């Protein structure tokens with residue numbers, strides 16, 4: 255039986271027990287090998303190397319515990335903001351019959367990107383890449399009253415798209431996690447009001463995530479509808495080209511109107527437009543009646559006794575690429591060797607690092623007690639690197655590269671009669687040596703930025 259240090263029973267999250275299969279390849283070696291070309295993006299390489307995400311087959315990925323913690327944080331931000339505008343969360347099946355896709359015309363227009371299969375009754379089925387058909391036929395199956403409007407339903411879950419060439423890990427994978435919201439309104443004016451409210455909520459969501467983003471006028475692609483906007487993270491590997499104005503924040507996707515040369519002045523303020531590549535992380539569409547007409551999604555007016563003429567609903571649909579954001583945020587913020595998460599999404603905000611056993615480290619600050627106090631400031635967001643055979647320096651090297659934003663080190667100075675703890679915030683080049691109580695006060699003073 256292994257001897258365990260005395261704090262083990264009480265600390266909740268420990269590196270020694272975290273499932274994080276690392277495969278660290280020296281960067282120089284990697285650069286010269288073919289592997290980097292296969293992996294194609296910095297985020298994909300780093301997330302795989304550090305045991306955060308693993309490929310299971312081409313275009314499919316397992317999110318391991320650290321990635322899943324980030325995912326939960328991201329979903330919380332999204333749920334918070336959508337609940338503020340009365341969106342209700344549901345779960346639709348991943349599978350839908352192909353006939354509703356035929357009815358909308360998208361069985362053909364989306365074509366080979368649809369993942370299809372036949373069930374045992376030989377009926378053709380679709381693994382949904384999006385759910386306009388599914389939700390509109392559902393809503394169309396029951397009579398809505400004007401009192402039910404506006405109706406805003408969303409879900410977060412796996413979607414499927416057969417990519418010819420899946421690339422950049424989670425940024426362009428065959429299975430991906432998306433948040434999709436569908437809205438139903440009475441008349442164009444109300445639909446536009448909803449569009450505005452959701453766009454505002456999206457701005458709040460992307461601001462809370464904290465990665466710089468750009469909202470641009472978008473291309474309607476194969477979703478259809480009358481108006482759309484896209485949210486992008488500017489990045490070199492982005493597959494969209496954006497024109498945008500740094501003065502008034504107006505922008506558009508160059509795909510729009512196939513306007514390659516376009517104007518080089520902002521139509522709003524006349525400033526010179528900038529051009530950059532972007533990774534699309536969100537998209538909003540005003541759909542009009544494109545799907546509600548096809549699937550008979552209607553409401554009846556407030557005539558007494560449920561009377562009144564049935565009218566067709568006005569719809570909107572709104573997506574956020576949840577798994578894509580995790581990878582794209584890492585892509586934008588990281589260096590070639592160090593993962594950097596936005597402070598809102600790091601798997602743990604704080605990592606406490608101890609010396610290896612036998613170095614008398616535990617004669618200083620009581621680790622268990624410190625963990626508990628820091629955990630009170632960052633609830634359920636603290637991990638202790640308790641591995642017995644690694645020096646504190648090696649632990650620091652790994653924690654820094656895994657991207658934990660705040661490192662609390664119990665190093666040599668912790669063995670002083672008057673012990674000091676070290677606090678490092680690598681992304682801001684902050685390194686402090688403080689008495690334990692001053693350290694806790696300092697952590698408290700900066701905690702707001704990390705709490706979501």
Ligand SMILES: [Zn+2]
Pocket residue numbers: 499500501502503504520521522523524525
């Ligand atoms: Zn402008």
